Amino acid sequence: MSQKLKQLLIPFIWLLMGVGFFSLAYIIPREAFWLNFLIYSSLFAGMLGVYFLRNQIYWKWIFIGGLLLRLSLLTAIPSWSDDYPRFLWDGEIVKMSQNPYLETPEDWLQNHPERTSLYLENLFELMNSPAYFSVYPPLNQAIFYVAALGADLDTKSGILILRAILILGEIGVFFILLKLFEHFQLSSKKLILYWLNPLVIMEITGNLHFEGLVLLLLLASLLAIVKQKDGFSGAFWGLSIGMKLLPLMLIPTFFSFHKTRKSIAFWIGSALAMIVSFSWLLIDDSWTYFFQSLTLYQGKFEFNGSIYYLLREVGFWIKGYNVIGEITPILSGISLLGILYFSWKRKPENSIQLIDLWVLIYLFYLVLQPVVHPWYLIPAFGLSLFTDKKAFLIWTFAVIFSYQAYSNSTYQESPVFLFLEYSILALGIYWDYFKTTKSQIPT
Structure with a gap:
């Protein structure tokens, strides 16, 4: 393709991407799966078009273009996820100097009729989990509180504040990725793929999920490692756990990595960060309700599972009922054993090998889970850009098939679409881990 034609195509791709994101965020309901799939696929193709057509990267324009796409969603009501009412609810409860972990929204409305407002009643009607205690850690609650302070009992204002915070986090991810690519002497062109x-x-800016902040903190931890600031590295990792609990599963990797295993500063930093993050759960025994909801979540909900769904079908065949309560502890045990085994077996010798191990652990964990919401992929996908692995990039496309469940009123998942998603992922896993063996890049 001639350079002139490439120069003509790039502005056209940017224009189509702008229209595509605007359509997904403001116009097309999530129930219209095939239309969403078509636009999402076009956006994915547009991203690849910018990636492959750009020989010389002008990062200022790439950054501005991606930022404008995010800012175009600034006033949109989240359309692919209905988690945001709980975010705003919890923030409002904290603003009233009450503990968001002690009562479910249902109980709160019954027990505090004198403090109920039309705003809270509207949030309650929009909520997807009014009968459950909050599962969001205290660092999340702090962000919800900031949104509640600025929202002044207005849903759109609360959404706007949450979105602004997440966009700021995304800006941080952009520049830390760029800095780490330069440090590792990797092609920074991969940043386009994120x-x-x-x-x-769509999932961070559009639907207000906090995995982008988790990635930001994990990247900050890596940046501190390469700069030999072990205390800060531990602190950022600890804060990532405070944002979402999942990075806790990376702890065996720090014991197997020589730079952190014997670093007192790293472990002190991580311990202090986790104390700051979780000590609030000691107030009024909040931790009991918090972990009760986490246990219920693990033993009751299911969405977009893979291996779990296969085992569930075997359970139906043998016992005649859904054996989720029996399967999930087994899969959790397998996940733990797998994480310990990979951490012991691989023993990363440099930062790139450490990141590669993290990506493998995330992959192993997610394919065993009964609930795999699309946004769960984002931290591992961002980390995978430092490796030669393509599975998570492929999965960021294939996961769109999980949204087929929203095309019907009962949210019934289709085995055909699940098979499509995980067949595509399986090809990526085969290519990454079984077909090719590539040398690691030293740090």
């Missing part, structure tokens, strides 16, 4: 990825933009 910055323009439709899953990243």
Whole structure:
């Protein structure tokens, strides 16, 4: 393709991406699966078009383009997820100097009729989990509180504040990725695959999920490691756990990595960060309700599972009922054993090998889970850009098939679409871990 034609195509791709994101965020309901799939696929193709057509990267324009795509969603009401009412509810409860972990929204409305407002009643009606205690850690609650302070009992204002915080986090991810690519002497062109990825933009900016902040903190931890600031590295990792609990599963990797295993500063930093993050759960025994909801979540909900669904079908065949309560503890045990085994077996010798191990652990964990919401992929996908692995990039496309469940009123998942998603992922896993063996890049 001639350079002139490439120069003509790039502005056209940017224009189509702008229209595509605007359509997904403001116009097309999530129930219209095939239309969403078509636009999402076009956005993914547009991202790849920018990636492959750009020989010389002008990062200022890539950054501005991706930022404008995010800012175009600024006033949109989240359309692919209904988690945000709980975010705003918890923030409002904290603003009233009450503990968000002690009562379910249902109980709160019954027990505090004198403090109920039309705003809270509207949030309650929009909520997807009014009968459950909050599962969001205290660092999340702090962000919800900031949104509640600025929202002044207005849903759109609360959404706007949450979105602004997440966009600031995304800006941080962009520049830390760029800095780490330079440090590792890797092609920074890969940053396009994150910055323009439709899953990243829709699920973080569009639907207000906090995995972008988790990635930001994990990247900050890595940056501190390469700069030999072990205390800060531990602190950022600890804060990532405070944002979402999942990075806790990376702890065996720090014991197997020589730079952190015997670093007192790293462990002190991580311990202090986790104390700051979780000590609030000691107030009024909040931790009991918090972990009760986590246990219920693990033993009751299911969405977009893979291996779990296969085992569930075997359970139906043998016992005649859903054996989720029996399967999930087994899968959790297998996940733990797998994480310990990979950490012991691989023993990363440099930062790139450490990141590669993290990506493998995330992959192993997610394919065993009964609930795999699309935004769960984002931290591992961002980390995978430092490796030669393509499975998570492929999965950020294939996961769109999980949204087929929203095309019907009962949210019934289709085995055909699940098979499509995980067949595509399986090909990526085969290519990454069984077909090719590539040398690691030293740090």
